[in-house]
Amino acid sequence: xxxxxxxxxxxxxxxxxxxxxxxxxxxxxxxxxxxxxxxxxxxxxxxxxxxxxxxxxxxxxxxxxxxxxxxxxxxxxxxxxxxxxxxxxxxxxxxxxxxxxxxxxxxxxxxxxxxxxxxxxxxxxxxxxxxxxxxxxxxxxxxxxxxxxxxxxxxxxxxxxxxxxxxxxxxxxxxxxxxxxxxxxxxxxxxxxxxxxxxxxxxxxxxxxxxxxxxxxxxxxxxxxxxxxxxxxxxxxxxxxxxxxxxxxxxxxxxxxxxxxxxxxxxxxxxxxxxxxxxxxxxxxxxxxxxxxxxxxxxxxxxxxxxxxxxxxxxxxxxxxxxxxxxxxxxxxxxxxxxxxxxxxxxxxxxxxxxxxxxxxxxxxxxxxxxxxxxxxxxxxxxxxxxxxxxxxxxxxxxxxxxxxxxxxxxxxxxxxxxxxxxxxxxxxxxxxxxxxxxxxxxxxxxxxxxxxxxxxxxxxxxxxxxxxxxxxxxxxxxxxxxxxxxxxxxxxxxxxxxxxxxxxxxxxxxxxxxxxxxxxxxxxxxxxxxxxxxxxxxxxxxxxxxxxxxxxxxxxxxxxxxxxxxxxxxxxxxxxxxxxxxxxxxxxxxxxxxxxxxxxxxxxxxxxxxxxxxxxxxxxxxxxxxxxxxxxxxxxxxxxxxxxxxxxxxxxxxxxxxxxxxxxxxxxxxxxxxxxxxxxxxxxxxxxxxxxxxxxxxxxxxxxxxxxxxxxxxxxxxxxxxxxxxxxxxxxxxxxxxxxxxxxxxxxxxxxxxxxxxxxxxxxxxxxxxxxxxxxxxxxxxxxxxxxxxxxxxxxxxxxxxxxxxxxxxxxxxxxxxxxxxxxxxxxxxxxxxxxxxxxxxxxxxxxxxxxxxxxxxxxxxxxxxxxxxxxxxxxxxxxxxxxxxxxxxxxxxxxxxxxxxxxxxxxxxxx
Numbered sequence: 001x002x003x004x005x006x007x008x009x010x011x012x013x014x015x016x017x018x019x020x021x022x023x024x025x026x027x028x029x030x031x032x033x034x035x036x037x038x039x040x041x042x043x044x045x046x047x048x049x050x051x052x053x054x055x056x057x058x059x060x061x062x063x064x065x066x067x068x069x070x071x072x073x074x075x076x077x078x079x080x081x082x083x084x085x086x087x088x089x090x091x092x093x094x095x096x097x098x099x100x101x102x103x104x105x106x107x108x109x110x111x112x113x114x115x116x117x118x119x120x121x122x123x124x125x126x127x128x129x130x131x132x133x134x135x136x137x138x139x140x141x142x143x144x145x146x147x148x149x150x151x152x153x154x155x156x157x158x159x160x161x162x163x164x165x166x167x168x169x170x171x172x173x174x175x176x177x178x179x180x181x182x183x184x185x186x187x188x189x190x191x192x193x194x195x196x197x198x199x200x201x202x203x204x205x206x207x208x209x210x211x212x213x214x215x216x217x218x219x220x221x222x223x224x225x226x227x228x229x230x231x232x233x234x235x236x237x238x239x240x241x242x243x244x245x246x247x248x249x250x251x252x253x254x255x256x257x258x259x260x261x262x263x264x265x266x267x268x269x270x271x272x273x274x275x276x277x278x279x280x281x282x283x284x285x286x287x288x289x290x291x292x293x294x295x296x297x298x299x300x301x302x303x304x305x306x307x308x309x310x311x312x313x314x315x316x317x318x319x320x321x322x323x324x325x326x327x328x329x330x331x332x333x334x335x336x337x338x339x340x341x342x343x344x345x346x347x348x349x350x351x352x353x354x355x356x357x358x359x360x361x362x363x364x365x366x367x368x369x370x371x372x373x374x375x376x377x378x379x380x381x382x383x384x385x386x387x388x389x390x391x392x393x394x395x396x397x398x399x400x401x402x403x404x405x406x407x408x409x410x411x412x413x414x415x416x417x418x419x420x421x422x423x424x425x426x427x428x429x430x431x432x433x434x435x436x437x438x439x440x441x442x443x444x445x446x447x448x449x450x451x452x453x454x455x456x457x458x459x460x461x462x463x464x465x466x467x468x469x470x471x472x473x474x475x476x477x478x479x480x481x482x483x484x485x486x487x488x489x490x491x492x493x494x495x496x497x498x499x500x501x502x503x504x505x506x507x508x509x510x511x512x513x514x515x516x517x518x519x520x521x522x523x524x525x526x527x528x529x530x531x532x533x534x535x536x537x538x539x540x541x542x543x544x545x546x547x548x549x550x551x552x553x554x555x556x557x558x559x560x561x562x563x564x565x566x567x568x569x570x571x572x573x574x575x576x577x578x579x580x581x582x583x584x585x586x587x588x589x590x591x592x593x594x595x596x597x598x599x600x601x602x603x604x605x606x607x608x609x610x611x612x613x614x615x616x617x618x619x620x621x622x623x624x625x626x627x628x629x630x631x632x633x634x635x636x637x638x639x640x641x642x643x644x645x646x647x648x649x650x651x652x653x654x655x656x657x658x659x660x661x662x663x664x665x666x667x668x669x670x671x672x673x674x675x676x677x678x679x680x681x682x683x684x685x686x687x688x689x690x691x692x693x694x695x696x697x698x699x700x701x702x703x704x705x706x707x708x709x710x711x712x713x714x715x716x717x718x719x720x721x722x723x724x725x726x727x728x729x730x731x732x733x734x735x736x737x738x739x740x741x742x743x744x745x746x747x748x749x750x751x752x753x754x755x756x757x758x759x760x761x762x763x764x765x766x767x768x769x770x771x772x773x774x775x776x777x778x779x780x781x782x783x784x785x786x787x788x789x790x791x792x793x794x795x796x797x798x799x800x801x802x803x804x805x806x807x808x809x810x811x812x813x814x815x816x817x818x819x820x821x822x823x824x825x826x827x828x829x830x831x832x833x834x835x836x837x838x839x840x841x842x843x844x845x846x847x848x849x850x851x852x853x854x855x856x857x858x859x860x861x862x863x864x865x866x867x868x869x870x871x872x873x874x875x876x877x878x879x880x881x882x883x884x885x886x887x888x889x890x891x892x893x894x895x896x897x898x899x900x901x902x903x904x905x906x907x908x909x910x911x912x913x
Contacts, residue, residue: 003912005640007500007692010912012469013643018695022503023468025865026475027458029498032848032868033482034454036839038447043840047443054441057449062433064452068196069431075190079110092175099175102137103183106130120201124194131187138180145172153653197431204430211419218416222409223330229405230326232398234319239395241365245372246388252373259370262291264363271362274355276348279321283363286314290367304374311371314364321360325352447842473911480907491755492901493709494836497702497850498866499910500692506852506862507696513685514635514678516611521603522670523618525596532592544581544591551578562601573597612638627655628667635675637693649695680716687713690900699852702864703758703832706850709901710756711894717772718829722760725889726778736892744783745875745886753838753847757890759874761831764810764883769828777804780887785827790880800880830884836866845871 008014084103117123148169155162265284290310297303328349462471483495554563580590618624633642634649682694687708700718707714715724728734729742743752762775775785785808795801800810808827833851847869853862878884
């Protein structure tokens with residue numbers, strides 16, 4: 001015998017249709033709780049005491065990083081270089097590639113753009129965009145299939161277009177749609193690989209970018225040392241050669257021959273063939289002028305002085321080439337390594353360092369030798385000795401300065417080499433090899449590893465081959481066990497939402513519930529009115545007398561329930577009806593009003609279950625047609641046991657045709673009024689009963705239902721919630737610790753995130769928001785909706801100018817390809833979440849929230865459930881251009897609906913024991 005079903009998620013059909021992400025969100029809750037729990041257990045432990053766990057962590061990391069990279073690379077290659085023709089042409093027996101055109105276009109987009117995105121966050125966003133776009137493409141095609149199916153259903157069997165349309169529909173269903181769905185699954189699979197690869201890819205990207213920045217910084221410091229170091233080394237070389245000349249003076253005769261040659265270009269070119277001819281020309285030009293001047297001068301003193309001038313000129317030229325080499329070396333170090341070996345700068349540097357400077361040094365040495373020879377002939381030995389001593393002193397000081405600079409450069413050189421080793425590693429090498437040397441293993445790493453292992457165990461449990469109901473049961477048993485073991489850690493409202501809302505689809509709750517008692521009243525009173533019209537005057541008179549007697553002298557066993565009600569309001573109504581019954585002129589009207597009042601009173605006194613049973617009885621008696629029954633099931637708790645096919649919430653074509661028949665006009669009117677009257681009735685009913693009555697919810701509706709569970713009755717809509725909080729805070733009538741507050745999220749507001757608080761986000765949009773979402777100007781403790789840092793007294797071109805009226809808006813003018821573009825945006829409340837827990841994890845402080853994921857947050861399907869936010873991410877407002885500021889609103893718990901929650905958290909019913 002099948003176990004009874006108490007809640008809609010226990011029905012296998014509703015589990016799949018109402019809760020598309022049921023097990024994923026239940027698992028997320030367990031994972032986040034485990035993450036917090038493990039950090040609490042390990043945070044005070046010493047890594048030295050965890051040898052076995054460290055070894056296990058390293059082994060698991062090695063395996064995991066390789067597996068994760070392979071999964072990522074498989075999908076990356078598929079979308080950027082994969083062959084889609086071969087598998088698809090054969091699998092779907094395609095005659096040509098026309099059907100593959102959109103897929104080939106998708107792959108071209110990936111091939112052209114994905115490799116350009118070095119930052120994994122941009123890469124993931126790119127994939128997420130196309131996954132979302134492909135979802136929409138599939139959805140539109142599914143709608144087109146339904147439209148064409150409906151058209152064929154309505155088409156005459158012998159219509160001349162029917163065969164062609166049938167063939168087109170068959171192709172859509174058997175080829176086009178499966179093709180797009182298969183590609184969608186590959187996109188979603190690709191997107192999912194980022195869950196395990198994104199962090200390490202981002203680590204590598206950040207490390208390489210940081211290394212580049214740090215190398216530039218270190219190089220700047222090294223350049224600041226290298227420049228004086230090279231100058232000192234050049235001076236040291238000159239001092240050494242000068243000292244050598246003083247100790248062993250050169251002979252003038254040995255050099256006369258060289259300085260009698262007017263042109264040494266060929267000689268220097270042969271000696272230094274790699275030197276730039278232009279550089280040789282510079283040296284040769286100086287040599288020519290020196291030889292010319294020496295020939296013109298006769299005095300040895302004047303010749304010695306002139307040679308000294310040329311020594312200074314050559315030394316200046318040498319220093320100029322030395323600075324050029326230093327500058328080129330610094331510039332080339334700053335490149336990314338993409339320049340080729342024939343780059344002009346590299347070629348010039350190689351020439352200077354290889355032979356150019358040596359050529360200049362050679363000429364400088366010869367001129368200096370020649371000058372020393374002249375001086376040696378004219379200076380006495382005592383002067384010569386003093387010159388040697390002075391050069392020795394200067395050389396010694398020079399060497400000390402060089403040593404100090406080199407000592408300062410050593411740690412910088414080592415730091416640069418360490419950073420360059422990071423740049424020398426490829427991304428693949430980093431991603432597929434986990435080495436503790438990359439960063440010492442910490443207690444945080446051990447905890448992260450354990451969390452990953454726990455995730456893997458749940459993923460294994462959630463295998464696609466297993467029935468969803470079976471997986472759900474196991475997850476619920478673990479969740480319930482956690483609730484029972486640590487009830488104080490999980491407030492009742494959170495237990496309720498995790499059990500009943502986790503994985504629910506993201507869509508408005510409007511129109512997902514209607515009061516069965518109200519429908520029963522409409523059906524019964526409509527039937528009563530029909531029967532009453534057939535009564536003649538004698539019947540009316542007899543029934544009137546019977547009712548007068550029943551109300552004036554009621555018998556508890558036979559009297560209508562309304563007759564036994566002693567409430568003043570009821571007695572007042574009855575008195576009016578009885579007065580009419582006693583009047584021959586008003587008797588018929590008064591009797592009908594009384595009978596209708598009795599019917600309404602009796603139904604209003606029913607429990608919802610009794611009303612549903614009454615509707616079931618009407619269905620069994622064939623009083624209610626099939627189309628009507630399906631709509632009743634969709635909007636009431638009857639769906640729990642009656643929904644047995646995936647289209648439980650849609651009329652079949654046959655039922656739609658039946659509904660449109662003229663004989664059901666009255667029923668259509670009753671149903672339309674019932675649905676319209678209760679379009680937003682779920683809000684009041686949930687506030688009253690705290691039962692699970694909706695089949696979908698959007699963000700503010702989830703927040704409102706949580707507030708109901710916490711004993712409050714908020715206004716509807718995002719703007720309504722904000723206004724409600726502001727009114728309560730401003731009135732100051734609600735007590736509790738802490739007091740109610742509404743604060744802007746900025747530095748210092750971290751402590752305002754607490755269990756039960758609402759986080760409300762803002763965003764600018766391109767259309768004026770409706771009243772339910774509009775962000776009206778407000779000020780809280782001096783903080784406005786737009787921070788002062790973005791407001792300007794006078795906005796310049798390209799800058800936003802902000803305006804406040806009944807809505808906050810902004811405008812700017814900018815140039816786009818020589819065209820003037822005017823932008824206007826309006827501020828709206830975009831999202832709300834409820835804080836479930838604030839805690840520490842191995843990755844730092846986190847805030848768990850119960851909310852909805854927007855479609856772009858979860859491309860596979862949006863849903864309700866628990867989500868995790870890094871505290872620092874919550875504090876960021878997105879910057880001015882993509883402003884996403886937020887507020888935190890809090891109200892202490894009100895009177896808890898204990899009896900309602902006890903029923904909804906009956907573990908025996910939840911676990912079906």
